[in-house]
Amino acid sequence: xxxxxxxxxxxxxxxxxxxxxxxxxxxxxxxxxxxxxxxxxxxxxxxxxxxxxxxxxxxxxxxxxxxxxxxxxxxxxxxxxxxxxxxxxxxxxxxxxxxxxxxxxxxxxxxxxxxxxxxxxxxxxxxxxxxxxxxxxxxxxxxxxxxxxxxxxxxxxxxxxxxxxxxxxxxxxxxxxxxxxxxxxxxxxxxxxxxxxxxxxxxxxxxxxxxxxxxxxxxxxxxxxxxxxxxxxxxxxxxxxxxxxxxxxxxxxxxxxxxxxxxxxxxxxxxxxxxxxxxxxxxxxxxxxxxxxxxxxxxxxxxxxxxxxxxxxxxxxxxxxxxxxxxxxxxxxxxxxxxxxxxxxxxxxxxxxxxxxxxxxxxxxxxxxxxxxxxxxxxxxxxxxxxxxxxxxxxxxxxxxxxxxxxxxxxxxxxxxxxxxxxxxx
RNA sequence: GGAGAGUUGGCUGAGUGGUCGAAAGCGAUGGAUUGCUAAUCCAUUGAGGGGGUACUAACUCCCUCCGCGGGUUCGAAUCCCGCACUCUCCGCCA
Numbered sequence: 151x152x153x154x155x156x157x158x159x160x161x162x163x164x165x166x167x168x169x170x171x172x173x174x175x176x177x178x179x180x181x182x183x184x185x186x187x188x189x190x191x192x193x194x195x196x197x198x199x200x201x202x203x204x205x206x207x208x209x210x211x212x213x214x215x216x217x218x219x220x221x222x223x224x225x226x227x228x229x230x231x232x233x234x235x236x237x238x239x240x241x242x243x244x245x246x247x248x249x250x251x252x253x254x255x256x257x258x259x260x261x262x263x264x265x266x267x268x269x270x271x272x273x274x275x276x277x278x279x280x281x282x283x284x285x286x287x288x289x290x291x292x293x294x295x296x297x298x299x300x301x302x303x304x305x306x307x308x309x310x311x312x313x314x315x316x317x318x319x320x321x322x323x324x325x326x327x328x329x330x331x332x333x334x335x336x337x338x339x340x341x342x343x344x345x346x347x348x349x350x351x352x353x354x355x356x357x358x359x360x361x362x363x364x365x366x367x368x369x370x371x372x373x374x375x376x377x378x379x380x381x382x383x384x385x386x387x388x389x390x391x392x393x394x395x396x397x398x399x400x401x402x403x404x405x406x407x408x409x410x411x412x413x414x415x416x417x418x419x420x421x422x423x424x425x426x427x428x429x430x431x432x433x434x435x436x437x438x439x440x441x442x443x444x445x446x447x448x449x450x451x452x453x454x455x456x457x458x459x460x461x462x463x464x465x466x467x468x469x470x471x472x473x474x475x476x477x478x479x480x481x482x483x484x485x486x487x488x489x490x491x492x493x494x495x496x497x498x499x500x501x502x503x504x505x506x507x508x509x510x511x512x513x514x515x516x517x518x519x520x521x522x523x524x525x526x527x528x529x530x531x532x533x534x535x536x537x538x539x540x541x542x543x544x545x546x547x548x549x550x551x552x553x554x555x556x557x558x559x560x561x562x563x564x565x566x567x568x569x570x571x572x573x574x575x576x
Numbered sequence: 577g578g579a580g581a582g583u584u585g586g587c588u589g590a591g592u593g594g595u596c597g598a599a600a601g602c603g604a605u606g607g608a609u610u611g612c613u614a615a616u617c618c619a620u621u622g623a624g625g626g627g628g629u630a631c632u633a634a635c636u637c638c639c640u641c642c643g644c645g646g647g648u649u650c651g652a653a654u655c656c657c658g659c660a661c662u663c664u665c666c667g668c669c670a
Binding site: 188191192194195196198199201202204205206207208209210212213218219221222223224225226228229392393394395516518520521522524 | 595625626627637638639640650651
């Protein structure tokens with residue numbers, strides 16, 4: 151959410167940002183409603199002021215035993231008029247607010263302009279893609295042969311597009327989750343939390359998934375809860391409505407959660423294996439920081455996510471997203487893409503964004519500055535990491551000629567010292 | 577699921593129809609005192625919005641907000657109704 155004052159003063163720039171992001175917020179309508187709102191507000195406030203004055207007078211007259219009937223009759227009239235205009239004012243404000251919720255965040259000035267992924271800018275690469283002296287196989291073959299996943303039975307349980315990890319495949323998920331959380335809590339200064347996987351409507355509005363992405367979310371009809379599409383939702387809402395102290399900032403939180411996405415509109419895309427599934431595991435990092443520091447914090451956040459890939463020995467590249475690829479709420483975003491040598495392509499495993507005050511304004515998360523004035527914090531978040539594609543990269547990178555899989559050293563401690571995953575005996 | 581109690585400012589906590597935006601305490605900020613620390617004293621200290629002078633600062637007037645939404649009334653933190661959440665007890669249950 152942007153401030154109405156800001157939109158009023160920078161209408162052109164905001165309209166430009168809306169276009170650059172391919173959004174459809176109607177800035178002209180907002181300005182008109184804003185104008186109308188203030189006109190009604192002036193009237194209502196004038197009458198309310200009168201009512202307050204006269205009511206006070208009535209109170210005093212009654213105390214002195216005087217007859218205030220005439221004034222009371224007059225105020226009854228004023229009261230009716232206020233009520234009518236208040237109703238109208240409320241309608242206008244609701245319409246205005248509805249419009250405002252559709253205004254995206256403005257890209258930071260240094261975000262490269264562009265329409266699609268071809269305009270993203272590669273910032274750096276890490277690691278050398280592994281050379282094979284045999285033909286590397288794709289991850290879905292490896293997983294099936296080693297008995298790590300079972301999509302047939304997953305479909306029986308839930309439906310198409312769900313993963314079911316089995317045996318060491320399941321244990322590998324658990325190992326990765328523990329490894330990532332341990333890394334972030336011991337090396338990067340994050341506090342671990344384990345939040346609810348269901349979130350209410352206010353949370354979804356706060357982080358900006360709603361109203362735009364309602365179709366992509368699972369909703370529990372009876373109670374109007376949403377299955378979280380990312381831990382960002384509950385974790386960012388950790389401080390919703392609170393005023394933090396400047397001395398407590400920055401706050402770093404990390405959480406493992408399952409994530410649920412309907413992936414409406416993406417049918418037929420990346421249907422194979424784990425690339426795109428309705429439920430997946432992810433470790434998320436969320437930061438609450440002072441505005442002055444948020445871009446430094448973003449770089450550090452990317453570094454925290456990169457540390458996971460580096461520890462796992464996986465090659466990756468860092469992309470800076472162009473304006474057209476930025477999500478609704480983000481001002482700036484880096485994607486981390488890992489190299490999968492079997493599939494011969496890059497897979498996004500992390501998205502690290504600075505939302506500046508956009509989410510904080512929606513979720514009303516403030517801090518009290520050293521001058522005592524409350525200000526909105528800046529929020530950031532990044533995956534550290536999403537598991538399915540990380541697992542894909544591990545399988546393809548660490549595969550051996552005999553079909554077995556070496557366990558990355560960083561994970562061995564979490565798998566009872568296991569060094570190799572081999573096909574189960576038939 | 578049933579019964580009861582509660583929800584007030586950064587925090588604790590008073591307030592049951594008329595200067596209540598709200599006592600008191602804590603905390604915070606500024607100042608005084610002080611060899612340092614501690615203690616003490618004085619002062620300031622809620623948020624959001626609209627208008628005016630000014631035209632980033634400052635000043636000033638007004639409105640709203642005591643969980644949320646309605647209602648009663650000239651007037652509601654205070655009375656009535658609905659909802660949410662928290663706590664206690666009972667039932668059920670992983």
